[in-house]
Amino acid sequence: MEKGLYSAMDIAKYVIDKCIDDEMPISNLQLQKILYYLQVYFIKHEGIPLFEDEIEAWQFGPVIPEVYYEYCGFGGFEIQIKQEADISLENKEKSIIDSIVDEKRKMEPWELVKDTHDKSKAWYARYNALGRGSIISKDLMGRIG
Numbered sequence: 531m532e533k534g535l536y537s538a539m540d541i542a543k544y545v546i547d548k549c550i551d552d553e554m555p556i557s558n559l560q561l562q563k564i565l566y567y568l569q570v571y572f573i574k575h576e577g578i579p580l581f582e583d584e585i586e587a588w589q590f591g592p593v594i595p596e597v598y599y600e601y602c603g604f605g606g607f608e609i610q611i612k613q614e615a616d617i618s619l620e621n622k623e624k625s626i627i628d629s630i631v632d633e634k635r636k637m638e639p640w641e642l643v644k645d646t647h648d649k650s651k652a653w654y655a656r657y658n659a660l661g662r663g664s665i666i667s668k669d670l671m672g673r674i675g
Contacts, residue, residue, distance in 0.1 A: 536617065538565060538583035538594045542601075543613035545631055555608035556635050558601040559590065563642035564634050566592035570652075571630060573672040580623075585666045587657035591646040592666055606639070651675050 545564055549556045556564070565585075572580040585592045601609055619627065634642065646653050652670045 536581045538581045538597050539600065540615065540617045541565060541568065541581055541627070542594075542597045543615035544617050544619070544627070546601075546609050546613045547615045548628065548631055549635055550610060550612055552632075554635055555610045557606055557608055557639055558598060558604055559606065559639045560635060560637075560642060561601065561609065562593050562598060563591060563639075563646055564631055565594055565597065566646060566653075567630055567634055568627060569668075570671045570675045571626065573668055574675065576626075579668050580627075585671070586662075587653050587660070587664050587666050588662055589657075591643050592653050 542561055542565060545561060545568075546556070565581075568580050569585060572578060583594050583596065585594055587593075637645070645651075648654060652666045652674050655670060655674065656664050656666045
């Protein structure tokens, strides 16, 4: 995978389609947290981000604004409209992404919020230091998740 090969929107569409195909659709809030977990994993374990988009610290956890606004019309409901993701993932990437999605989508939305708000994680460090809308740097995600 080359740095910056994917956009957060590309990955979001893939995740939404996978969840619909698996008959386990997710909400926008769940999507945001899954994207965060994916980014942290790739930074920590693969040494490069999965996507270049910035993640911001919002009240209910990490958010990618462009993706949030694309799907905010669903409110707290599941996104049940296929996105027809046009993305070519390498087998290793797909395997990692699918594994994380399969694990995290089982969690209730507020469990995900609680987990990302943990005092040992990057959201907490950024939100409490700089407030809503502050960027959670890739360096910080790599160091403390």
